[in-house]
Amino acid sequence: MRPLARPLNFSESLGGYFAYLNRALKANFAYKASTLLGLFTAALSYAVTVLVWSHVYTQKGSSLLMSRQEMFAYLALAFCLNYALTINIDQRVGQRIRLGLIATDLLKPLDFQLSQATQALSDCLFNSFVGMGILAVVFYFLGGQILPKSPQAFGLFVVSLFLAFLVQYSIVFLFIQGAFYTYSGYGIFASRIALHQTFSGLQAPLTLYPPLLLTVGRWLPFQHVIFTPVFIYMGRVEGAEALRLLGEQALWGFGLYAAGYFAMRKALGQLEIQGG
Amino acid sequence: MENALTVENLSKSYQRRLRQPGLLGAVKGLFASRFEEVQAVKGLSFSIGRGEKVGLIGENGAGKSTTLKMLTGIIVPTGGKLEVLGHIPWKERRQLALNIGVVFGQRPQLLWDIPVEETFKLLKTMYRIPEDVYQAVYGEALHRLGLEPLLNTPVRHLSLGQRMRCDLAASLLHAPAVVFLDEPTIGLDLSVKEQVRGFITDIQAKFGITLLITTHDLKDITETCDRLLLLDKGKLLFDGSIRAFEQKYASDRRIVAETHKPVEASAAQALSQAVGKSGGKVIEAEGHRVVVEYHEEGAAPALIHLILQQLQVVDINLEKTDIETIVTRIYRSDTAKA
C-alpha cells in the first residue's frame, strides 16, 4: 500500500498553477475565430464612442475639460486596456456550475480561486498580445500622444496595470459566486458587463461624468480597471495623488479578492452539484 | 484493519423548488417559491477498511451519487459524521484531493480542448506524481485500456467510450489511496466494460487501493468487489460480502434433473418424501423434468444422490439465482424493503 501523500505547500503547488496557465494559453490560441469576432465587436463599439465624441468636440470642443487630442488618446488607451483586461471566465464557470462539471474542478488539489486566476491571466496575456497590435495601429494614427507622459508615469502605470488585473479578476470572481445560487451565468455576466461599461471609464473619463454619476462611480471598484491606470499613464494624475490612487486600487483589489474567498466558502456550503 | 473511511448516521436532504405548470406558474414562481424537502440519504452508517473493494448499488434515486458527493467533499451533509483518510471531506477537500481519485461517469475531468496526453501531463505536474507511479499507471492504462491511439486526440473528438477510458486513467494516474467511481461503465460496450474492469482490478491490486463503485451493471461489482452495500431510498438495506448477500437473498438453489421417461405421480411422491428429510423440496415434476429446491449450503450431494437413486436421470444441473435476479427481485418487492 502506498503511503498517503501529504498536502502540497504553496511552492509545491506552483507547478500546477503554471501548468494550468500554460494550457489555458494554448487553448486561447486555439480559438482564433472567437478572438477575431470579439475584436470586431469591440472595435465597433469603440468606433461608436469615438464618433459620438468627435461630434461633441465639433459642436463645442473648447468648453470641455479635456482637449480633443487628449480625449482621443484617452479613448484609444482605454479601448486597448479594456481589450487586454477582458476576462471570459464567468461564462465558462457559470456553464460548469450549471452542468455540475464544477465538481471535477473542486476535486483538484489546487485552490479554485487561484486556479481560475491563472485562467483569467491567460485570457489577459492573450488579449494583450492582440492589444499590442491594436496599439500599433492606433499609434500610426495618433502618434506620440499615446505614449506615456514620463518614465515615472510608465512605472506607476505598470503597478497600476497589475492592480487593475487584480481588481478586474476579483470583480469577475465575486460575480461568479452568484452563479452558485442561480445556476446560470448569463444574467450575472450581463449585469457585470453593464456596470463595467458604465463605471470603468471606458466611454469617457470619469471626471466628465455628471456629479451624481461621478459620486457613484467613485464609490465603485470599476473605475480602477480602466480609468485609474489610463490617467496615471497619461500623467493626468501624478505624485502623491497617483500614489493615493494606487493605494485605493490595491485596497479594492485585495479586499475584493478576500471577499471572493469568503463568498465562495459560503456558496460551497449550500452548493448542490447538479445531476446524478 | 485501518479504516479508509467511516460514515456515521450520515444524511442529506435537498431543497427542491416546486414549480407550477405553465407560463403563469413560471411567472408566479418569480415572486413566491415553495420548497419541498427531498431526503436523499437517511442515516447511513458504515465503514470501509484500507484496501477494501466495495460496490454500492441501489435503484435510481436511491442516493448513491449523493453519498459519493458527500464522501468526496463536494457537497455538505445535512447531518451525521463522515471521515475519509482522517479528513472531513467538505472541510478539507483540497488536502483530501491528493489521496482520492474520482470518476463521475457523466462528468469528464479531461480538459476539453487539448489532447488527452496533455491532460495527463498536467495532472502529473499538479499532483506531483512520482515518475515510477506515473509510469506504472500510465503503462497499464495504455496496455489495458488501449489508449495509445487516443493520446493525441483533443478530448472533444473522442467518442463516449473513448473518453470514459481516458477519464478513468486520468483519475487513477496518481494511484490514490481511495477511489470513488460513480457508474464508471455507463454507456460502454461489452468489450470496453471488460477492459475497464480489468484495469480497475489491476491498479487496485498493484497499489492496494480502496475502491467504492456505484453501478447498475452488477458484473462491475462481482468482478471487481468483495463487498456490497445496498442502498434503498437513502437507507442501507444490506452490508456484507457478495457471498453473504447471495446467501441472504438467494437461498433458493435448485437441482434440475431431466429423466429418461416421464415422471409418474407415485415416483414424484416417493422422491418428495425422500428429499424432504435431506432439506429439499420437489417444486416441479412434470414430463421429463424434475426440480428440487433447497436452501442449506452443502445439501446438494445428498439430494443428487437421492434423485439418481430413485429416477433414471439423463441430465442434471445445479442452478443458483444470479445476483441480477436477486437485485431485481429486491427492487420490486416491498416486503423485502420493510
Ligand SMILES: Nc1ncnc2c1ncn2[C@@H]1O[C@H](COP(=O)(O)OP(=O)(O)OP(=O)(O)O)[C@@H](O)[C@H]1O
Ligand atoms: N440537486 C438536487 N436537488 C434536489 N434533489 C436532488 C438533487 N440531487 C439529487 N436529488 C434527489 O435525491 C435523490 C437521490 O439522488 P442520487 O443522485 O443520489 O441518486 P442515485 O442513487 O445516484 O440514482 P441513479 O442511479 O439514478 O444515479 C433523488 O430522489 C434525487 O431526485
Ligand SMILES: [Mg+2]
Ligand atoms: Mg447516480
